[in-house]
Amino acid sequence: MQIIQSRRRFLAGAAAAGAAGLIGTPVHAFAEGSLETTAIRLAKIAGICIAPQYVAEELLHLEGFTDVSYVVTEAAVATSETIARGEVDFSLNFVGPLALAIDAGDPITILAGVHTGCFELFGNESISRITDLKGKTLGIQGLGSTPHVFLTSMAAYVGLDPEKDIRWLITSPSVRPKELFIEGKVDAFLGFPPEPQELRARDIGHVVVNSSIDRPWSQYFCCMLAGNADFVRNNPVATKRVVRALLKAADLCVTEPQRVAQQIVDRGFTARYDYALQTMSDVPYGKWRDYDPEDTVRFYALRLSEAGMISASPQKIIADGTDFRMFEELKRELKG
Numbered sequence: 133m134q135i136i137q138s139r140r141r142f143l144a145g146a147a148a149a150g151a152a153g154l155i156g157t158p159v160h161a162f163a164e165g166s167l168e169t170t171a172i173r174l175a176k177i178a179g180i181c182i183a184p185q186y187v188a189e190e191l192l193h194l195e196g197f198t199d200v201s202y203v204v205t206e207a208a209v210a211t212s213e214t215i216a217r218g219e220v221d222f223s224l225n226f227v228g229p230l231a232l233a234i235d236a237g238d239p240i241t242i243l244a245g246v247h248t249g250c251f252e253l254f255g256n257e258s259i260s261r262i263t264d265l266k267g268k269t270l271g272i273q274g275l276g277s278t279p280h281v282f283l284t285s286m287a288a289y290v291g292l293d294p295e296k297d298i299r300w301l302i303t304s305p306s307v308r309p310k311e312l313f314i315e316g317k318v319d320a321f322l323g324f325p326p327e328p329q330e331l332r333a334r335d336i337g338h339v340v341v342n343s344s345i346d347r348p349w350s351q352y353f354c355c356m357l358a359g360n361a362d363f364v365r366n367n368p369v370a371t372k373r374v375v376r377a378l379l380k381a382a383d384l385c386v387t388e389p390q391r392v393a394q395q396i397v398d399r400g401f402t403a404r405y406d407y408a409l410q411t412m413s414d415v416p417y418g419k420w421r422d423y424d425p426e427d428t429v430r431f432y433a434l435r436l437s438e439a440g441m442i443s444a445s446p447q448k449i450i451a452d453g454t455d456f457r458m459f460e461e462l463k464r465e466l467k468g
Contacts, residue, residue: 168367171199172374175211175223176401179324180411181250182224182355184381186401187392191380195373210276212358216240221363222374224355226251227432228281234453235442239361244375244459245353245425246382249344250415251282252328254313254337255320262290262341269299271309271318279309279322285435286341289348294439313337325415326407344416353420353428364455372458379462385417421463425456 172192174185189200203220205211211225216238224246233240259268265287272280284294292298301318303309309321314336323331331337343349357378364371385392389412397405433446442449 164369164372167196167370167373169370170197171201172197172222172370173201173203173220175205175214175220175225176202177205177211179250179326180396180402180408181247181325181415183385183392183396183401183408183411183415184246184378184417185224186396186399187384188377188381191377192374195377197370197373210274210278212238212240215358215360218360218362220360222357222359222378224357224378226278226282226354227352227356227428228285228436229276229278230356230358230453231429231433231436231449232276232281232442234449235444240358240453241361241364242356242358242425242429242454242456243364243371244357244379244420244456244462245423245428246355246357246378246420247415247417248352248419248423249342249350249354250324250411251279251322251341251343251349251354252324252339253283253286253320253322253341254328254331255340256313256316256337259320259340262286263292264340265320266292266297267299268319269301269317271301271303271312271321273303273309275300275302278324281436281441282343283322284439284441285432286349288435288439325411326402326404328414329404329407329410344414348431350416351423352431353423353425356425356428361453372462375458376462376466379420379466382417382420383466385412385415389413421467425459426450426454429454 192200205214210229211223212229212233214220215223216233230240230242259265270283274280280300287294287298301312303312309318310323310327310331312318313321320340341349343354357375359371389409393405393408393412396402396408402408429450430446433442433449436442
């Protein structure tokens with residue numbers, strides 16, 4: 133009953149947002165043609181920084197999708213791999229692992245940028261800047277995981293050799309690096325909501341880098357929407373409607389933060405309403421209109437090339453694994 137009521141509340145909010153221009157009218161359906169499929173699979177991960185993905189379900193229904201499902205993605209398995217294998221059709225993900233997958237020839241297409249920062253590097257008293265990571269132990273759940281790739285990018289940017297200068301402690305799938313940091317077994321780790329909120333509430337560690345406000349990381353997209361390349365190629369109408377729904381959902385995170393926070397709690401994506409609401413305030417969901425997604429891919433591809441993690445040039449990564457035409461069209465359609 134609670135989920136049904138929550139859904140009704142969300143639909144009411146969506147209708148209100150439509151009056152304000154967020155949802156728009158259904159006339160685009162006639163211009164774009166019929167959906168090639170009415171079923172969409174999205175990833176479900178532990179983090180709630182991808183909140184637009186979690187509150188997009190009703191918007192996807194309004195776009196004509198009748199079967200919207202969320203597939204649990206294990207922590208030890210990169211979301212990009214799940215997309216490439218066709219286990220999910222779309223997901224938000226940090227651009228770094230997506231670039232790695234594209235460099236490896238995986239069938240992934242990056243379609244849009246959605247928000248510009250959610251990661252926070254927490255350190256102990258021995259770390260006050262990124263260069264202090266030299267010789268320190270960092271906790272990650274796997275090589276190639278989002279934290280590993282982002283930390284590698286940070287280290288390479290300040291001139292460190294991520295492979296030689298940092299000790300990487302890889303945890304088991306059941307042990308999160310945050311717990312090792314709390315226990316003092318690692319010097320630093322990269323967290324994403326709700327982990328930063330939890331640590332701040334317990335006054336543990338301090339923030340070394342906040343990617344939503346610290347340059348240069350805050351000047352580029354963090355989470356971007358990617359799809360399975362075969363799905364994107366075979367279902368262009370469905371793909372555009374998915375992109376539209378996710379962008380509108382990002383706007384709802386800004387205009388209806390309390391409703392969105394309650395929605396993701398009611399539907400089991402996270403447990404704490406207060407942490408969810410804080411995430412809506414901390415993550416800059418409203419900046420997707422202001423940044424160039426191609427610049428983001430180029431920036432991180434260069435960092436990963438410097439670290440020896442990819443062999444292709446940034447321009448090849450962009451040519452082989454991105455298509456921002458729908459995103460640019462929708463920026464014009466949803467302007468305001």
